[in-house]
Amino acid sequence: MNPLRKAILDMAGYVPGFQPPDNEPWIKLNTNENPYPPSPKVREALLAEIGDEGENLRKYPDPGSKAMRATAAALYGFDPSWVITANGSDELLNNLIRAFAGEGEEVGYVHPSYSYYATLAEIQGAKVQTFGLDENFRLKDFPTSYEGKIFFLTSPNAPLGFAYPLSYIESLARRCVGMLVVDEAYVDFADFSAMELVKRHENVVVTRTFSKSYSLAGMRLGLAVARPDVINALDKIRDHYHLDRLALVAGNAALADQAHLSATVAKIRATRERFVAGLKALGYTVIDSRANFVFAAPPDRDGKRIFEALYARKILVRYFSDPLLAHGMRITIGTxxxxxDTLAALGEIG
Ligand SMILES: Cc1ncc(COP(=O)(O)O)c(C=O)c1O
Known part of the structure; x- marks a missing residue:
């Protein structure tokens, strides 16, 4: 008999975004990375932390990530006891499920959104419940009192790109008996955040990533803001040295350079608007995006055909075979x- 837990045996496992198969110059628009480098202060901080001979790497990092938490707390207007940093926001999503949803208990999320929530719930042996979207991008059939232990709301939504209004997110917080986790991976490209709800509602957690707006996908950094009892629970669960020395200084330097963040985000938002105009001129249907990607459908609603034709031209976008998404593609905003080049290719493909 296979000694693996049944939940692990039964699950398929998450498939991360595809990486180009060769070293040729691909235009990589499939995993929502930032096309610009991180703040130059990040590089400086990394070099200083390594030291001339790498001597600092000998020592364990600060297990409490105190400096980075303090910087984030000051930036967002919270006491540091309300903030935790992590090895990518994925680590936080994982540990939130471990903290709140036991075996057989329910984890909910919107479909379509980030399917990794389901993978994490499956590892835990938790049940998964999804809610669809209506034509106005509001949740269908979400109960007045949702009893699941934890509900993930991705805002802006990925892969569709729209953002829920703050008042709507707050109404969901009231309807959730368990925790409402607002996954704000893309919020720096939007117009507002739900972070103020953390102060108003005991059950709201906001997660952020450094992989998109801060151009640090390669460092693996995220953070969450929540009530101190939630942060304490997450601190108990995590590995004690979950963030290495380099990640800690990189995250701290990135947070401290808000001018760089604003400039990069402004460039990407401007490119997004130009790209959307170009797509519409080609007859594409495009969802109004508040993220660093757009979800766009060609006139014949055959996303796979366009994905493959772009792939043949070494342009990588994200196609989902899910029937709710197969009519289009998610395209990251690059330079x-x-x-x-992508618009020119789409014009040729027709
Ligand atoms: C909605 C959403 N949440 C979380 C993540 C994970 O981010 P991180 O790189 O911080 O683990 C992603 C990454 O693509 C995402 O799209």
Missing amino acids: DAEMD
Whole structure:
């Protein structure tokens, strides 16, 4: 008999975004990375932390991530006891499920959104419940009192890109008996955040990533803001040295350089608007995006055909075979030049 837990035996496992198969110059618009480098202060901080001979790497990092938490707390207007940093926001999503949903208990999320929530719930042996979206991008059939232990709301939504209004997110917080986790992986490209709800509602947690707006996908950094009792629980669960020395200084330097963040985000938002106009001129249907990607459908609603034709031209976008998404593609916003090349390719493909 296979000694693996049944939950692990039965699950398929998450498949992360595809990486280009060769070293050729692909235009990579499939995993929502930032096309621009991180703040130069990040590089400086990393080099200083390594030291001339790498001597600092000998020592364990600060297990409490105190400096980075303090910087984040000051930036967002919270006491540091309300903030935790992590090895990517994925680590936080995982540990939130471990903290709140036991075996057989329910975890909910919106479909379509980030399917990794389901994978994490399956590992835990928790039940998964999804809620669809209506034509106005509001949840269908969400009960007045949702009894699941934890509900994940991705806002802005991925892969569709729209953001829920703050008042709507707050109404969901009231309807959730368990925790409402607002996954704000893309919020720096949007117009507002739900972070103020953490102060108003005991059950709200907001998670952020450094992989998109801060251009640090390669460092694996995320953070969450929640009530101190939730942060304490997450601190108990995590590995004690979950963030290495380099990640800690990189995260701290990135947070401290808000001018760089604003400039990068402004460029990407401007490119997004130009790209959307170009797509519409080609007859594409495009969902109004508040993220660093757009979900766009060609006139014949055959996302796979366009994905494959772009792939043949070494342009990588994200196609989902899910029937709710197969009519389009999710396209990350790259540099202006990359998006111009993509529009030219789409024009040729027709
Ligand atoms: C909605 C959403 N949440 C979380 C993540 C994970 O981010 P991280 O790189 O911080 O683990 C992603 C990554 O693509 C995402 O799209």
